[in-house]
Amino acid sequence: MEELEPSELGSQDYWEGRYAQEIRNFSSHGDPGEIWFGEDIVDRVIRWINNWNLIEKNKKIVDVGCGNGMFLIELANEGYTNLTGVDYSENAIKLATEIAQKQNLNISYYTCDILQGLPENYDIIHDKGTYDAISLSENAKESRAKYSESVYNSLDGDGVFILTSCNWTQDELDNYFNEKFDRLAIIPTPQFKFGGKVGNVVTSCVYKKKS
Template sequence: MAGIRGPPEDSDLFPARPPPAAAELISDDDRSVAADSWSIKSDYGSTLDDEQRHADASEVLSASNFPAASDFSSDKDDPDANEVEPSILGLQSYWDSTYAEDLVNFREHGHTGEIWFGVEVMDVVASWTQNLCSNMVGGRNPANGSSDKSESADETYRDLSRWSVLDIGTGNGLLLQELAKQGFSDLTGTDYSEGAINLARNLADRDGFSSIKFLVDDVLDTKLDQKFQLVMDKGTLDAIGLHPDGPVKRMMYWESLSNLVAPSGLLVITSCNNTKDELLAEVDNFNKRIKSQDLDRDTNTEPTDVFRYLDHVRTYPTVIFGGVEGSRVSTVAFVRN
């Protein structure tokens, strides 16, 4: 999203300001610029040479000749003027160096690292997701909690403990720790940065969550052969969209997620660069593309949507900008059909 647009239909969110492009990040305080644009909160200062690290990443971004990531093709003939500009935050080299620094800070000072979108958003995502899943377990409408069936908190907890949960792009793994506090116990976190996984394991062991599993894995080329009842994404789709080959990689993202979320399972996406309606539109485009492929294969079954919208968070603080009221962060849940 390159700029502010009119308010989306039936939405309480407005487009967030995208993270700056690589050239814009090279300033006197690169980390602060990136942190401000992504609503990052950190409890420590930099101990490594940020200027050199960002300069190196920017050089990689500008010099790289990115090949086509897959044989997917875009549905668009012309570039979308509102697409997010590529940024070093879309490169694995950036995250590898970031988590290398975070590991140093953890070992020297015990710091947890950055919490993307802040502690408040993480807490809301964890508790809202727990409530959503509890409503589904109890046979209630997830959006309003209405039900003809009652069950004890112990029964709800016992059911949630059997949910298989995957957090893609887990980073320091703190979201999984919060989900563990909400009653989930079959928890797995993946990240394509080995440094992130090392940090997440160290933090989980320190904080008493050693049962959480952490694996090095790229969601766009996943080696996982398991389907999960709940898949969480807090900022990963945002980072994928910042890659120079972002549009293609976003298509790969949805293809991969369709294989990771179990039938009737949930996908919960938290984003600062996509409104609720934009995520709905992206899912709708993916559904249409898959159904079109099914028709081309001349299958005997009627094509159905892969994902359908379930609910979204309505409790994030809102601001007014350019006459539009909304939030910088959106969290949306989809059901895998």
Template sequence: MSAGADGGGAAAALSREGSPVKDGFVPSALGTREHWDAVYERELQTFQEYGDTGEVWFGEESMNRLIKWMQKHKIPLDASVLDIGTGNGVFLVELVGTFSVHVEDFLNLSTKLSGFHICIDKGTFDAISLNPDNAVEKRKQYVKSLSSVLRVKGFFLITSCNWTKEELLNEFSEGFELFEELPTPKFSFGGRSGNSVAALVFQKS
């Protein structure tokens, strides 16, 4: 499983914390709702006091990469976009005014949610993979929820610092097909090279 991050300290923390084991990673507090509730409560206080918007997951380069992909493929301006695990909302702010966006707790989705043109994940699947309470089942629930809200032929854009391209293809093999692999920064170590993150576009079949 890949290590490192595309800029963004929080994403790097996920990668360092989760060591690969059979069927996933060593459980971590980074995979719990309580941890992220506390993180974003602190970020909210910081924003209110100092105007600091907080961490940009995987860095601005990753955020711009996704927006450029949507522009390249001429995604309609009225397309509905679900930002999965929106965190502090920095990416969401970039989308507002361009697309119709909706924020939702992905493990407790509203029953009425469906028909999204695009679903975007920048680190949420990574975090769920570290959940101490049956992460394997949580990952299956994630894929099931994704399938239920994304319309047929809709796109799922995922950026991950913990999973390789091949592993993500396996995780989303049921009901999704690889549409495109997005370019990401490369690194070299010990004579070997690889990508610091995986960024893939799936299409619901």
């Protein structure tokens, strides 16, 4: 699989600077910042989680590369109680913590580089846009391999890994994660038609660990 052209979105400095600005925006006019790929995707993923997991609101869920934490806020509003957000940007964690505190929501946040692994195991590992950012880093090939290993090591045997990407197609994701994971589901995302072909702007896939 060919690597993507590296871009600033693949560097930690870029995210620190961006979230520093978003902290200022949040303090001055309460704007929590960007919801990557739109609210519709968040709603679709949460609907999928609710259907997969009909009753247990205490499933242990981590959002890797959580940014401003808006995905976790939505889960908290749905009644989920065991929520963690990690990001390698300290400013992202500061912003997410401030937003959750303002809404009196109990979400745990800490700074962590997913490539170094997570310290605990989870029932649901969620990623929206973080694998994409990692794929745009200078040493993407090595980083993508570390990412896959970290997710594998921290996913509970019965757990699910939900990945939303705008850089990779469903086939590309399946091919890449196939070694360690089986695809359990595709979460439908809005489609577009171009030149008679139907494509997706954003892809959401759900994987389980191979046993």
